Every structure is written in structure tokens, then in C-alpha cells.
Amino acid sequence: MGRKFFVGGNWKCNGTTDQVDKIVKILNEGQVPSTDVVEVVVSPPYVFLPVVKSQLRPEFQVAAQNCWVKKGGAFTGEVSAEMLVNLGVPWVILGHSERRSLLEESNEFVGDKVAYALSQGLKVIACVGEMLEQRESGSTMDVVAAQTKAIAERIKDWTNVVVAYEPVWAIGTGKVATPAQAQEVHAGLRKWLATNVSTEVAESTRIIYGGSVTGGNCKELAAQPDVDGFLVGGASLKPEFIDIICSATVKSA
Ligand SMILES: O=C(CO)COP(=O)(O)O
Numbered sequence: 001m002g003r004k005f006f007v008g009g010n011w012k013c014n015g016t017t018d019q020v021d022k023i024v025k026i027l028n029e030g031q032v033p034s035t036d037v038v039e040v041v042v043s044p045p046y047v048f049l050p051v052v053k054s055q056l057r058p059e060f061q062v063a064a065q066n067c068w069v070k071k072g073g074a075f076t077g078e079v080s081a082e083m084l085v086n087l088g089v090p091w092v093i094l095g096h097s098e099r100r101s102l103l104e105e106s107n108e109f110v111g112d113k114v115a116y117a118l119s120q121g122l123k124v125i126a127c128v129g130e131m132l133e134q135r136e137s138g139s140t141m142d143v144v145a146a147q148t149k150a151i152a153e154r155i156k157d158w159t160n161v162v163v164a165y166e167p168v169w170a171i172g173t174g175k176v177a178t179p180a181q182a183q184e185v186h187a188g189l190r191k192w193l194a195t196n197v198s199t200e201v202a203e204s205t206r207i208i209y210g211g212s213v214t215g216g217n218c219k220e221l222a223a224q225p226d227v228d229g230f231l232v233g234g235a236s237l238k239p240e241f242i243d244i245i246c247s248a249t250v251k252s253a
Pocket residue numbers: 010096166170171172173174210211212213231232233234235
């Protein structure tokens with residue numbers, strides 16, 4: 001199939017310079033599979049991006065957690081895609097549920113951001129996911145399809161996109177989706193891509209899972225056929241992130 005396992009670490013709004021040093025040390029000393037087996041991308045807050053990028057082992061990459069929706073200019077407090085490119089930051093996370101809900105980023109706005117970031121040469125981790133009420137009312141697939149559609153309508157090339165399925169009820173709650181629940185939505189998203197974009201894009205696009213992933217639950221999730229990796233929050237700040245990276249070997253075993 002050729003979808004390389006992808007593990008992202010989303011540090012969110014966490015860290016001091018001392019803590020960043022410690023996390024980078026853990027990452028740099030960890031025994032992990034080769035880059036043929038797993039792609040690792042860590043996402044510190046903007047202010048730590050340059051230092052993390054310069055100190056991190058060369059086979060690990062960095063991502064920003066957001067960027068502005070269009071070309072930079074008079075947009076106080078924002079960071080543009082051009083700036084990330086200028087700093088040599090290859091990846092950006094867009095549409096995280098914390099931004100969709102707390103900052104009211106709409107599907108369309110996220111779609112615009114994805115299109116602009118790609119147009120500038122960034123690679124994008126695009127997040128989708130339903131809230132608990134939506135799952136309970138049976139609309140999970142409709143919600144993630146609408147979020148994906150707003151992206152699909154605005155881009156042509158999916159080569160530099162990783163889709164992160166992050167059910168909101170599983171984020172930071174310790175309530176992880178079961179492997180079967182994750183597999184069901186990942187397979188549904190892949191089917192949506194096959195029907196609405198192309199079978200090639202469906203087969204080649206990595207769909208990763210996020211929401212209370214830990215060193216303890218990662219292997220069972222990684223074993224699901226449509227789970228191509230993880231976007232990890234809390235556990236990406238801890239030594240167990242190395243175990244999560246190592247779960248990539250479940251696929252090649
Ligand atoms: O939001 C997430 C990653 O983007 C997941 O966060 P947790 O792993 O802390 O649940």
C-alpha cells in the first residue's frame with residue numbers, strides 16, 4: 001500500500017525552555033525504527049520552533065500548530081505560511097478541534113487555510129472529528145465528511161496532506177476510541193476520498209488517529225488496517241512518545 005506510518009506530537013500550548021530541552025533530549029536519545037518505517041513530526045508552540053528544529057535529531061521534522069489563512073500583512077498576532085517556509089518549517093497542523101471549537105474556525109476557513117498553506121509549499125496535517133453529541137446522534141460520518149469536503153473542494157493535490165481523525169470526546173479525556181471505532185471512521189473517510197476525490201488519493205493518503213493515544217493503547221490501534229499513525233497530545237510530552245513511535249513496527253511485522 002505504501003502509506004508510511006506517521007507519528008505527530010502536538011505539544012499544544014505547553015512548555016518552558018527547560019521542559020523543551022528535556023523533551024528534545026528524550027526524542028534525540030530514543031531508539032526508534034528507521035525513516036523507512038516511520039515519519040515523525042513534532043509540533044511545539046511557535047516560539048520554540050526554531051530552537052527545537054535546530055536541536056532535534058535530523059530525521060525528525062517539526063510542524064507549526066496553525067498558520068494564517070492567507071498572505072501575511074496587517075494581521076496582528078498571526079504567523080503566516082510564508083514565515084514558516086522561510087524558517088524551514090515543513091509541516092503545519094490545521095483545523096485542530098481546539099481551534100474549531102474555542103476559536104470558532106469553520107470548515108470553510110480551515111479549508112481555505114489548508115489550500116493556502118499547500119500553495120506555499122507546506123505539508124499539512126488536517127484535523128477532523130466529531131463531538132460527543134454528534135457521535136451519540138449517529139452523525140459522526142456526516143460531520144467528518146463535511147469537514148473533509150471543505151478541504152477537498154479547495155485543493156487538487158493531496159500528496160502533502162495527512163488527515164488526522166481526532167474525535168473531540170477522546171481528546172485529553174483519557175477516553176480513547178476503541179480500535180474498532182477508530183477503524184470504522186478511518187475506513188469511512190477512505191471510502192469518502194475514493195468516492196469524492198479518487199481511488200489513488202484514498203489509497204495513498206495517510207489517515208492518522210488522535211485522542212488519548214498512549215504507550216499502552218497504541219499497538220492495538222496501529223494494528224487496524226486503516227490507521228496509518230497517530231497525532232499525540234499529552235503523551236507526546238513524555239518518554240512514552242518513543243513507544244508510540246515504535247508502534248509503527250506493528251505494520252511491518
Ligand atoms: O488533540 C490531540 C492531538 O492533536 C490529542 O490530544 P491527547 O493525546 O492529549 O488526547
